[in-house]
Every structure is written in C-alpha cells, then in structure tokens.
Amino acid sequence: MSGARIGPVGAVLRHAVLLGAAALALMPFLWMLATSLKPQNEIFLSEIRWWPQRLHAAENYAKAFERAPLARFLLNGVIVTGTIFLAQIAVALPAAYALAKIRFLGRELVFALVLFAILIPPQAIAVPLFLLFHQLGILDTYAALIAPFTISVFGIFLMRQFFMTVPDDLVDAARMDGISEFGIVWRVMLPTAIPAVTAFGIFSVVAHWNDYFWPLIAVNSRELFTPPLGVVAFRNEEAGTDYGPLMAAATVIIAPLILAFLIAQRRFIEGITLTGMK
Structure with missing residues (x-):
C-alpha cells in the first residue's frame, strides 16, 4: 500500500523536474520568438513582456529578408548539410557492415581506431x-564546406552498433541467394537500418x-x-541594434531544424533505442 501511495508522488516529481528542465531549455528560443514579434521600443523594457502590446511581426520578418539574403543562406545550408549527409551514409553503411558482419584479421583493431577517431575534435x-585546401585551390567553394565531413566516424560507430542487432541469419540468407556484399548493404541492411539512419541524420544535419x-x-x-554565418553577417553588417529583424532572421533559420526533428521524432527515438541494444 505504501508503495502504491509513493508511486504517483514520484511520478509527479519526475514530471515536474522534466518540465522544469524543458522550460529552461526552451526559454531562449521562446524569448527569441517573442522578440521577433516586438517593435523596437518594446524590446528593452525593464519588465518581462512575452506578448507585445503592438504586434510588429510582419515588419520585422519583412526587414529580415530585405536586409540579408536569407533565402540564399537557407539554400546554402540545405545544399551543404544534404550533401554531407548523403556522403556520410555512402561511407558509413559499407564500413559499418564490414565491422559488424564480415570477419577479417584486425577487425577489432580497426573498430578501436574508429572509436579513437571520435575523440579527435575537428x-x-x-x-x-x-593549408591543404589552399594548395588544392578549393577554398571559398562548396567543396571546401563539404569535403572535411564526408566521412563520419560517429556515423560508422552508430551504424555498426545497429547492424550488430541484425540477425546473422538474414545476412547468410542473402548470401545464399547470390547477393554480393555491397548488394547486401544497400538491398538488405539499409531498409532495416532506416531508424538508425534517421537518428544519425538528425545529428548530422543539426551539427x-x-x-x-x-x-x-x-x-x-x-x-x-x-545559416550561422548569415546570422552573424546580418547582425554586424546590416541590422546594427535593430534586434527585431535580427531575431526574426534567427527564427527563420532555426525553424527548419525544429520542423525536421518533429517529423522524424519517432524514428529518431527508435533508432537511438535500437543502436543501444547490443
């Protein structure tokens, strides 16, 4: 009986702590959104006012797109993050499959090197x-933004952990059907790894x-x-102390990440859960 009485109390406390932590984490974003709706004379008031007395959203967001090429910054972000993610998947899936399902001399050593590489900060x-890109003459190009991140050791590790949960019988059956090792990666392992790929995609795109x-x-x-460089350039070169359009620009740039996470939330949680099973 005492346990039944304590259970609901513990659940309430746990949810209260989680809600409090969530509120602290969301506070800067909510304040950014609120600031993007305010006129200049309401931004620096001594009192906290979440909703403006005079809504100034249309003016702030219009100025944000007028004073900086936000659409171009967003397009650059899509090109760079999308290309990086596709390249990382193209490398990580075969490498993770080899480390998880193919027995070869030095496999554990190679995996140890992968883990070690995760510790090296960019x-x-x-x-x-x-210096290398300067010698190659590719600085100030899309290639310079994309090339350093085409191989993700974290992606290899995450995919390998997921592939360890896939039964060996599935791989053996594919081999008996005459599918090549690369064919197994793309025709058998990839469809089963969609939750892990989605989870890794969230990490990669956000980073x-x-x-x-x-x-x-x-x-x-x-x-x-x-996008991050766009916000800094917008603030320093164009907007000055006009924080309304600045916060509007920041809101526009962050919105795609929030939308992508909300769409992929279920797959993200599923992928993280499954990659930690073994």
Whole structure:
C-alpha cells in the first residue's frame, strides 16, 4: 500500500523536474520568438513582456529578408548539410557492415581506431585542412564546406552498433541467394537500418546546419554563407541594434531544424533505442 501511495508522488516529481528542465531549455528560443514579434521600443523594457502590446511581426520578418539574403543562406545550408549527409551514409553503411558482419584479421583493431577517431575534435585538424585546401585551390567553394565531413566516424560507430542487432541469419540468407556484399548493404541492411539512419541524420544535419567554426574559415564570399554565418553577417553588417529583424532572421533559420526533428521524432527515438541494444 505504501508503495502504491509513493508511486504517483514520484511520478509527479519526475514530471515536474522534466518540465522544469524543458522550460529552461526552451526559454531562449521562446524569448527569441517573442522578440521577433516586438517593435523596437518594446524590446528593452525593464519588465518581462512575452506578448507585445503592438504586434510588429510582419515588419520585422519583412526587414529580415530585405536586409540579408536569407533565402540564399537557407539554400546554402540545405545544399551543404544534404550533401554531407548523403556522403556520410555512402561511407558509413559499407564500413559499418564490414565491422559488424564480415570477419577479417584486425577487425577489432580497426573498430578501436574508429572509436579513437571520435575523440579527435575537428578544431585540431582545421589548420592542416585549410593549408591543404589552399594548395588544392578549393577554398571559398562548396567543396571546401563539404569535403572535411564526408566521412563520419560517429556515423560508422552508430551504424555498426545497429547492424550488430541484425540477425546473422538474414545476412547468410542473402548470401545464399547470390547477393554480393555491397548488394547486401544497400538491398538488405539499409531498409532495416532506416531508424538508425534517421537518428544519425538528425545529428548530422543539426551539427552541420549550426556549424560556425569551419565555414568561417573556409569561405569569404557572402553568396556561400551558411545559416550561422548569415546570422552573424546580418547582425554586424546590416541590422546594427535593430534586434527585431535580427531575431526574426534567427527564427527563420532555426525553424527548419525544429520542423525536421518533429517529423522524424519517432524514428529518431527508435533508432537511438535500437543502436543501444547490443
């Protein structure tokens, strides 16, 4: 009986803590959205006002698109993140399949090297990459934004963990049907790995859509700016202290990520759950 009485109390406390943590995490985004709806004279009030007395959304969002080429920044983000994700999947799936389902000498050593590579921060190799791309003459191009991230060791690790949960009998049956190893990767393993691919896609797209460090080094042309660079350029060069249009621009740039996560939420959770089973 005492356990039955304590259970609901514990559940209420747990949900209260989770709701409080969620509120703290969402607070900056909600304030950004609220600021994008306010006129300039209501942004710096001494009191906290979530909803403006005079709605200024149309003016702020119109100015955001007038003062900076937001559509171009968003298109650049789609091109860069989409190409990076496709290249990472093209490399990660065969590599993960080999590490999970093909027995060869040194397999465990190769997997250990993959785990070690996850520990190397991208900032540590930024200078050598910059010098290499300078010699190749591809700085200030889409290639400079995409090439360093075409191989994702985290993606290989995540896919390998998922493939470890796939029964060996499925792979053996495909081999008996005469399917090649690459055919097994794309015709058998890929359809079963959609939840893991979706989970990895969320990680990849969010990381590279929000990446500010490498694009700042790799490109100078405004027409190649990715969304984070676009926001900084908008603030420093165009908007000045006009924070309404600035927050409107930030809202427009963040909105695709939120929409993508909401669409893929179920698959994302499923993929994370399954990759941790073994």
